[in-house]
């Protein structure tokens with residue numbers, strides 16, 4: 134299958150339109166990832182088709198959650214080389230996107246990507262989620278916080294939930310088996326003001342990859358004590 138078809142099919146199965154202009158942006162993004170990956174460590178996935186499937190289509194699958202088709206403002210926590218935040222922005226030009234990562238080199242790369250792809254309303258910020266989560270400018274300001282491959286659900290909930298407005302969502306892109314991890318995180322999610330709404334299984338067309346989207350609704354404000362200072366969520370996970 135051609136790359137255009139892979140992306141289009143991945144998008145249309147989640148009821149998202151896909152056009153040539155978006156395709157051109159994905160291809161330019163892919164080239165930039167490959168070029169910069171030789172200078173700074175961005176991703177272990179370097180082969181063209183793999184980048185399209187495992188990074189781009191996988192990120193697009195987040196739109197299976199309908200709340201992301203209408204959200205206005207999102208934050209991607211631990212975005213790395215821009216996943217899922219940049220593909221989301223390419224798919225929804227009107228979306229306001231904040232990309233957060235604790236590695237400065239990756240944030241510099243993301244700024245370059247935003248400029249080269251002519252993306253508007255994208256802010257790439259350098260720092261830790263634990264610090265920005267206590268910053269008034271960012272705390273409880275987002276319709277949705279998203280995250281892929283950053284931490285287990287218990288830690289992730291503490292890093293992500295503080296950014297979400299009451300009534301909004303935290304969406305985690307997770308691997309195929311999440312039952313135990315989710316069970317362990319239930320109490321933490323509750324403490325942080327969330328409630329498990331649903332789990333959506335997604336498949337990457339033309340592969341045997343199956344992932345889960347964990348959708349947490351924010352039903353009350355996060356207590357001011359969270360997130361705790363950098364590193365604590367990992368060292369002393371909420372139980």
Ligand code: SAM
Pocket residue numbers: 210211212213214215216217233234235236239260261262263280281282283292
């Ligand atoms: N989300 C991307 C993806 O799916 O390809 C990147 C995943 S990478 C394994 C994890 C990223 O999270 C790294 O770029 C790391 O710098 C960032 N990260 C880890 N802990 C963080 C924290 N507390 N605050 C901000 N970024 C963090």
